[in-house]
Amino acid sequence: xxxxxxTLAMQSRQRRPSRDKLDDELELSVxxxxxxxxxxxxxxxxFSKKELQVLYRGFKxxxxxxxxxxxxxxxxYSKFFPxxxxxxxxxxxxxxxxxxxxxxxxxxxxxxALSILLRGSTTxxxxxxxNLYDINQDGYINKEEMTHIVKAIYDMMGRFxxxxxxxxxxxxxxxxxxxxxxxxxxGVVTLDEFILSCQEDxxxxxxxxxxxxVI
Amino acid sequence: xxAGVATWLPFARAAAVGWLPLATKIMPxxxxxxxxxxxxxxxxxxSGLRFQTxxxxxxxxxxxxxxxxxxxxxxxxxxxxxxxxxxxEMFRHILNFxxxxxxxxxxxxxxxxxxxxxAFYGIVPxxxxxxxxxxxxxxxxxxQERLAEDTEAENATDAPLPPDSTRRERLWxxxxxxxxxxxxxxxxxxxxxxxxxxxIANVVETIPTWPIKGSKxxxxxxxxxxxxxxxxxxxxxxxxxxxxxxxxxxxxxRCKFMRSVxxxxxxxxxxxxxxxxxxxxxxxxxGAFVTxxxxxxxxxxxxxxxxxxxxxxxxxxxxxxxELGFLxxxxxxxIIIFATVMFYAEKGTKGxxxxxxxxxxxxxxxxxxxxxxxxxxxxxxxxxxxxxxCSLSGVLVIALPVPVIVSNFSRIYHQNxxxxxxxxxxxxxxxxxxxxxxxxxxxxxxxxxxxxxxxxDGDGGMFLKNRSTFEHQHHHLLHCLEKTTNHEFTDELTxxxxxxxxxxxxxxxxxxxxxxxxGMSTSCCPRRAKRRAIRLANSTVSVSxxxxxxxxxLQVHKPFRHQSRSxxxxxxxxxxxxCDDRDFTAAIISIPTPPANxxxxxxxxxxxxxxxxxxxxxxxxxxxxxxxxSL
Numbered sequence: 001x002x003x004x005x006x007t008l009a010m011q012s013r014q015r016r017p018s019r020d021k022l023d024d025e026l027e028l029s030v031x032x033x034x035x036x037x038x039x040x041x042x043x044x045x046x047f048s049k050k051e052l053q054v055l056y057r058g059f060k061x062x063x064x065x066x067x068x069x070x071x072x073x074x075x076x077y078s079k080f081f082p083x084x085x086x087x088x089x090x091x092x093x094x095x096x097x098x099x100x101x102x103x104x105x106x107x108x109x110x111x112x113a114l115s116i117l118l119r120g121s122t123t124x125x126x127x128x129x130x131n132l133y134d135i136n137q138d139g140y141i142n143k144e145e146m147t148h149i150v151k152a153i154y155d156m157m158g159r160f161x162x163x164x165x166x167x168x169x170x171x172x173x174x175x176x177x178x179x180x181x182x183x184x185x186x187g188v189v190t191l192d193e194f195i196l197s198c199q200e201d202x203x204x205x206x207x208x209x210x211x212x213x214v215i
Numbered sequence: 216x217x218a219g220v221a222t223w224l225p226f227a228r229a230a231a232v233g234w235l236p237l238a239t240k241i242m243p244x245x246x247x248x249x250x251x252x253x254x255x256x257x258x259x260x261x262s263g264l265r266f267q268t269x270x271x272x273x274x275x276x277x278x279x280x281x282x283x284x285x286x287x288x289x290x291x292x293x294x295x296x297x298x299x300x301x302x303x304e305m306f307r308h309i310l311n312f313x314x315x316x317x318x319x320x321x322x323x324x325x326x327x328x329x330x331x332x333x334a335f336y337g338i339v340p341x342x343x344x345x346x347x348x349x350x351x352x353x354x355x356x357x358x359q360e361r362l363a364e365d366t367e368a369e370n371a372t373d374a375p376l377p378p379d380s381t382r383r384e385r386l387w388x389x390x391x392x393x394x395x396x397x398x399x400x401x402x403x404x405x406x407x408x409x410x411x412x413x414x415i416a417n418v419v420e421t422i423p424t425w426p427i428k429g430s431k432x433x434x435x436x437x438x439x440x441x442x443x444x445x446x447x448x449x450x451x452x453x454x455x456x457x458x459x460x461x462x463x464x465x466x467x468x469r470c471k472f473m474r475s476v477x478x479x480x481x482x483x484x485x486x487x488x489x490x491x492x493x494x495x496x497x498x499x500x501x502g503a504f505v506t507x508x509x510x511x512x513x514x515x516x517x518x519x520x521x522x523x524x525x526x527x528x529x530x531x532x533x534x535x536x537x538e539l540g541f542l543x544x545x546x547x548x549x550i551i552i553f554a555t556v557m558f559y560a561e562k563g564t565k566g567x568x569x570x571x572x573x574x575x576x577x578x579x580x581x582x583x584x585x586x587x588x589x590x591x592x593x594x595x596x597x598x599x600x601x602x603x604x605c606s607l608s609g610v611l612v613i614a615l616p617v618p619v620i621v622s623n624f625s626r627i628y629h630q631n632x633x634x635x636x637x638x639x640x641x642x643x644x645x646x647x648x649x650x651x652x653x654x655x656x657x658x659x660x661x662x663x664x665x666x667x668x669x670x671x672d673g674d675g676g677m678f679l680k681n682r683s684t685f686e687h688q689h690h691h692l693l694h695c696l697e698k699t700t701n702h703e704f705t706d707e708l709t710x711x712x713x714x715x716x717x718x719x720x721x722x723x724x725x726x727x728x729x730x731x732x733x734g735m736s737t738s739c740c741p742r743r744a745k746r747r748a749i750r751l752a753n754s755t756v757s758v759s760x761x762x763x764x765x766x767x768x769l770q771v772h773k774p775f776r777h778q779s780r781s782x783x784x785x786x787x788x789x790x791x792x793x794c795d796d797r798d799f800t801a802a803i804i805s806i807p808t809p810p811a812n813x814x815x816x817x818x819x820x821x822x823x824x825x826x827x828x829x830x831x832x833x834x835x836x837x838x839x840x841x842x843x844x845s846l
Contacts (some may be wrong), residue, residue, distance in 0.1 A: 081696070083656050093230050138329075149237075156696060157696065164700060177236070207242040
C-alpha cells in the first residue's frame with residue numbers, strides 16, 4: 001500500500017524538472033541574429049545584389065535563427081557524401097569558416113568565405129586553403145596537421161573504394177605533398193612556400209579556375 | 216536527396232577548393248548550365264487559387280512533380296502559369312512542404328484524399344514531420360482496418376498453398392490453420408470434442424452415486440463404472456497422443472516446437488495416464504499417483520488452441536507479470552505485518568486459533584479480502600482493534616491496486632502494440648534512409664559507368680538518364696573528391712568481389728599502357744592490373760585470342776541498370792557480332808566512342824571472373840569505366 005503511494009509521489013516529482021528544461025529551451029531558441037545590411041555586404045564581398053539575395057534566402061531557410069552551429073554544419077555537409085564519414089572534414093571546414101571563432105557561423109562569415117573561394121584571386125584562395133590546413137593557426141603546416149586533414153578527406157570516401165584503401169595510403173599522400181611543398185626541407189610548410197609551390201603546379205592553377213560559376 | 220540541402224550545394228562545391236593542393240590530378244570540368252540561373256517567381260494556379268513561389272523553392276526537391284520537369288506538362292502558355300486541377304486546400308500544405316521542408320498533415324482532411332494528393336505530386340508520405348506523424352499513422356491504420364474488415368468479410372478463404380510443398384508442410388499448415396481443408400477442420404473439431412469429453416469425464420467421475428442398499432459408503436461414479444471411465448480415458452489419451460506425435464512430425468523446427476507452451480501442456484495432459492499404466496498398484500505410490508491425476512485438468516488448457524481470447528489473455532498476463540508481481544509482494548508484506556501483530560496480540564488467549572504466525576496468515580488474508588469466514592476470530596481487545604485496522608486497510612489494499620492493474624493492463628498492452636509498430640516503422644525508415652543513401656551513390660556510380668565524364672553531344676545524350684542540375688553538380692563534386700584522393704567510389708558488391716579475388720591471388724602480367732595513365736597509383740591488387748589491362752579494342756590479337764568466346768557469354772551485370780540500357784546493349788551487341796565488326800569497343804560498350812588507339816597486349820580472360828573494361832584515350836585526362844561480367 002505504501003509502495004503505491006510512494007510511486008505516485010515519485011511521478012509528480014519527476015514532472016517538475018522537465019518543465020523547467022522546456023522553459024530554458026524556449027528561451028534559447030529565441031536568440032537570433034540579423035546580418036548587416038545588403039549595402040555593406042555588397043561592399044565587403046564581390047557578389048552581386050541578386051546573388052546575395054539568393055544566398056541569403058537559402059541560408060535563412062536552413063537556419064531561421066541566422067547562425068549555423070557546428071552540429072547542423074556537419075549534418076548538412078555529411079548529406080553530400082553518403083558513402084563516407086564527412087564529420088571530421090566538416091569540423092575543419094567549420095573552423096575555417098568561423099573566422100571569429102565563436103562556435104557559430106553567421107551569414108557574414110558565410111558570404112565572406114564564399115566570396116574568397118569563388119571570386120577571389122588565386123592568392124586569396126590559396127591563402128584560405130592554407131588557413132584551412134593550418135589547424136592550430138600558428139602559421140605553419142606540419143606533418144601532423146596535414147595527416148589529420150588528409151585522413152579526414154579519405155574518410156569521406158568511405159570503405160568501398162576502388163582501389164581499396166590501404167593503411168599507408170594517407171601517409172604516402174602526405175609525404176608526396178610535403179615533397180612538393182616543403183622547399184627548404186625544414187619539416188613545415190609556410191604560407192609563402194605553399195603559395196609558391198602551388199603557383200608552380202599547373203594542375204592546381206587550372207583547377208582553381210573551375211569553381212567560378214558555382215553561384 | 217531530401218531537404219533544403221540543395222541550397223547548400225554551392226557552398227559544398229566552393230569548399231572543394233580546399234582539396235585542390237592535395238590533388239595529384241586535375242579536377243574535372245564542372246557541368247555547363249544550360250540556362251541562366253536567375254531566380255524567378257513562378258505562378259501556380261490550383262483550381263482558381265493562385266500561388267506564387269520562387270523557382271528555387273520548388274527546385275529543392277527534384278524528385279517530385281513540382282521540382283522536376285514534369286510540371287512543364289501542366290504549363291499553360293496563354294496565362295503563363297502552371298495549372299493544376301486539384302484541391303486548392305491541400306495544395307497549401309504541399310507548397311508549405313517545399314517552403315519549410317516539413318510536411319504537415321491537416322487533421323480535418325480525409326486521410327485517403329491526402330494520400331492521393333501526395334501521390335499525385337510525387338511526395339512520399341514518410342516525409343511527414345514528427346509532429347503530425349502519429350496522427351497520420353493512426354488515421355491511416357483506422358482506415359485500413361475498416362477496409363480490411365470489409366474485404367475480409369467478403370472472402371474468408373486463406374491463400375492456397377504453393378503447389379510444390381511437401382506432405383510435412385501441408386500437414387503443419389493443416390494443424391495451424393484448420394480452415395484450409397475439410398480434413399483439418401474435421402480433425403480440429405474432433406480433438407475439441409474429445410478435450411471436452413475428457414474434462415467432463417474427469418469432473419463426473421468424482422460425483423458420488425446413490426448409495427447401494429446395504430453399503431454405507433458413497434461410491435463416486437469413477438469407482439462404480441471404473442471400466443467405462445477407464446476406456447473413455449484411454450480413448451482420449453490415444454487421440455491426444457496421436458495428435459501430439461503428428462504435430463511433432465509436422466513441425467518445421469522440432470526443438471522449437473517441443474519448447475513451446477502448447478506442447479508442454481499437451482505432454483503434461485497425457486503423462487499421468489502413462490505413468491499410471493507403468494506404476495504398480497502400490498499403496499505408498501498411489502498417493503503420489505492421485506496427485507498426478509490432478510494434472511489431467513490441464514487438458515482444459517488445450518482449448519487455448521481453439522480460442523483466440525484465451526491466448527490473448529495469457530499473453531497480456533505474461534506482459535503484465537512485473538506489475539502483478541509487485542502487487543503480490545506488497546500484499547505479502549501487509550499480510551506478514553498484520554499476521555505478526557495478530558499473533559502476538561492473541562498469544563495470551565487460551566484455546567486460541569492463532570497458534571502461529573503462519574496460522575494467522577489465513578486470518579489476515581480472509582479479513583483483508585473482506586471474506587470473513589469466521590473460523591478464526593480475535594478475542595482480546597487488542598486483537599479486535601488490530602483486526603478492525605486489518606479489515607479497513609484490506610479494503611484499501613484491494614481496492615486501490617485493481618484500477619492500477621487494469622490501467623496498467625491497457626497501457627502496457629497498447630504500449631506493446633505501439634512499440635512493435637514503431638520498431639517496425641523505424642526499421643522501415645532506416646532501410647529507406649539507407650536505400651536513399653545507396654540510391655545517391657548508385658546514381659553516381661551509374662553515371663560514371665555510362666561514361667558521363669566526357670563532353671558529349673548528339674546521340675551520346677540519349678544514353679544518359681535525364682538528370683537535374685543538382686545531380687550534375689553533385690556528381691561533379693564527388694568526382695572532384697575521387698580525383699583528389701586518387702581512389703574511386705564503388706559499391707559494396709564490387710568491393711567484396713575485389714577482396715575475394717585478391718585473396719585468390721590471381722597473378723597476371725601488367726599491361727604496358729598502365730604507365731600511360733597519369734599518376735595513378737598502381738600499388739594494390741594484381742587483379743586490378745589485370746582488369747585494366749584487358750583491352751578489347753581494335754587490337755586484332757584480342758580478337759583472335761578467343762575473346763569472341765567471351766563476347767558470346769557477355770552479359771550486363773548490375774541489377775539496377777536501366778532497363779532500356781541493357782536492351783540497348785543486347786541489341787548493339789547482336790548487331791555488331793553479326794556484322795563481324797572489328798570494333799569491339801562499340802559492340803560491348805553501348806556508348807559510341809571512337810576506337811582507342813592505344814596498342815597494348817591483351818590477356819585471355821578467365822571465364823570465371825568479373826572483368827572491368829577500361830578505355831583510355833590518349834591525350835585525354837578522363838576515362839570511362841564499364842563493367843561487364845563474364846560467366
